[in-house]
Amino acid sequence: MTWLITGGAGYIGAHVARAMTASGEGAVALDDLSTGLSERLPAEVPLVRGSVTDAGLLSRTLAEHRVTGVIHLAARKQVGESVEQPLRYYEENVHGLACLLRAVVDAGVRRFVFSSSAAVYGMPDVDLVTERTPTVPMNPYGETKLAGEWLVRAAGRAHGLNTACLRYFNVAGAAAPELADVGVFNIVPMFFDALTRGEAPRIFGDDYPTEDGTCVRDYIHVQDLADAHAAAASAMAAGGGAADGRDLTLDVGTGEGVSVREMAELVAEVTGRHEPAPEVGPRRPGDPARVVASARRIREELGWQPRFGVREMVATAWEGWLLRHPEARTAAG
């Protein structure tokens, strides 16, 4: 099979491209390089530069590369930005998806994997989230992911596509330093950034109803997440190619909750930088206290389980950080 990976030059997309080729599948990446980096792609994965809204480019790419399945990751993903620019988020994440699905249906491609997010759950009121937990997104980013799932499933039912919606929990780490996330939008790179500047990492609130008062998340190594895509793809292929509109909606997490304070301690240990100590500031608006997956269904459906723990996530992310921020090496002693 050959899989088209949209957003394939992105942080997660490039890991998915590697995981797909490692599992023996053919892959081609489509990326507009607005945030992606072409050098992240393995040599055997060709890059088509362009947008999922370019119908001509899509139909040529699907035909020329004899694409038999699509993994759609190309999207905007910053919660705060989505609040400020909702139109842009709906255009890129929902309209972009509709354009891609149109091309996929027209080309007769039968398998579609959609990159969704735990953001579809908003502020879940349960200890462990399952796929049956109510989906109540609380920002435009999460809304576009939920609307995207609806669109994917509806297109699947109407046009006989086999679909999978993978709801990613908090992604961290890197399979290799050069594949690390270059954005400073999430806790691990934000803590690295503070320490590199000699500033205290900020803990956004310690008055949550959790064990140590700080927010708890389910962190998943990007390599494990990428392997989950390969497992979903092979499960879809093993369906015998019977295009029956079947959908697999799965949470991709580990089932382990890690608090912000625990993460701060781990970052200090891994980087060797215990000073300045983290400082507790006010809550960040919109942060749920606890979002942890049960991760039971994905084990049952795909036989997939995470291989890496949170320490490996921080350690591999730090290797990637040092590659791009050599000054941090001295700062960390």
Ligand SMILES: O=c1ccn([C@@H]2O[C@H](COP(=O)(O)OP(=O)(O)O[C@H]3O[C@H](CO)[C@@H](O)[C@H](O)[C@H]3O)[C@@H](O)[C@H]2O)c(=O)[nH]1
């Ligand atoms: O400097 C920092 C950065 C973060 N946090 C806290 O760390 C936790 C994790 O924050 P962050 O890494 O920003 O992730 P989330 O806000 O949980 O959101 C991520 O995970 C979601 C899925 O669970 C995705 O939908 C989002 O796109 C993705 O950014 C939160 O409690 C934050 O309040 C701090 O205390 N200090």
